[in-house]
């Protein structure tokens with residue numbers, strides 16, 4: 450079978466390990482032929498398809514980024530999939546492995562509904578996909594954020610400052626919660642849980658009074674109760690969505706004004722997506738890749754590979770894209786016992 454591999458949306462540590470897993474198992478066990486789609490759906494619309502023999506994926510499981518490139522270009526021309534079908538047919542491509550977050554997988558579901566043979570693989574540092582216990586990339590992002598917070602703590606302690614750290618995660622607080630717990634933050638602010646300015650300043654002051662340099666971790670999607678919009682730049686991504694970010698600076702100013710404690714903000718940004726994947730993500734991504742090629746070979750169209758417990762399973766793409774996985778209140782409550 451001739452199979453195209455595509456990744457779309459933001460890049461994510463582990464993408465190359467998935468691609469390697471798909472191609473190596475597909476070549477060795479099933480003797481499939483592979484091609485790569487360049488830069489997400491752009492390659493499908495603009496007919497930018499490249500050969501993907503096993504020699505091209507050697508040694509890739511530890512390499513960050515993606516050898517295919519990625520983008521947020523839409524696959525729909527005049528709202529239709531005709532162009533995609535035309536390009537797939539031109540190259541005799543029978544199936545598509547689509548690696549992506551909720552956006553890419555929503556498109557994969559629409560492709561499936563439209564008769565295109567597709568299997569999905571869940572990717573995102575945000576860990577916000579409901580049908581899988583973990584997405585690859587999340588563990589790496591949490592490790593980078595944790596190490597960064599550890600480093601910020603020592604400089605904070607040297608100067609008796611409060612350190613605020615803004616992390617990614619879009620509309621959910623998974624990265625903030627996990628990195629915050631791991632690094633022993635004195636407050637963790639996430640979009641799912643309303644927290645007032647008074648609470649934040651209370652935790653900061655309490656930590657300071659105990660002789661600690663307060664550390665506040667804030668997810669980019671957090672906003673204080675009553676604020677109608679998340680902090681974002683005026684600039685938008687290619688889908689026209691406002692780019693989140695800026696809440697760390699707002700929290701920093703607020704803490705300094707209200708408590709008088711000298712405070713600094715650090716926004717970790719794309720550092721959280723760069724560089725080598727953690728060993729956990731290499732393993733998960735490799736398992737997802739090899740399972741995805743099994744799904745293609747079994748013609749389980751319209752499904753996505755997922756991690757449930759320690760098992761890789763297949764779930765329906767409709768179920769996988771129906772709701773975002775947000776942080777349950779109880780998990781934040783567990784962490785909040787130790788704030789301040």
Ligand SMILES: Nc1ncnc2c1ncn2[C@@H]1O[C@H](COP(=O)(O)OP(=O)(O)OP(=O)(O)O)[C@@H](O)[C@H]1O
Nearest residue numbers: 457458459490521522523549550551552553556573
């Ligand atoms: N609801 C939608 N309808 C049609 N196309 C969509 C939709 N959502 C996303 N897309 C397309 O899917 C692609 C990827 O979407 P998006 O940028 O949201 O990334 P993602 O796959 O969710 O990954 P991540 O959010 O982790 O970066 C884009 O090319 C975009 O054009």
Ligand SMILES: O=P(O)(O)OC[C@H]1O[C@](O)(CO)[C@@H](O)[C@@H]1O
Nearest residue numbers: 459573574575617618619686693
């Ligand atoms: O790379 P971009 O387009 O700036 O997107 C940033 C967004 O992508 C993610 O890194 C992954 O979805 C989010 O955490 C973040 O809000």
Ligand SMILES: [Mg+2]
Nearest residue numbers: 458550551552
């Ligand atoms: Mg998305």
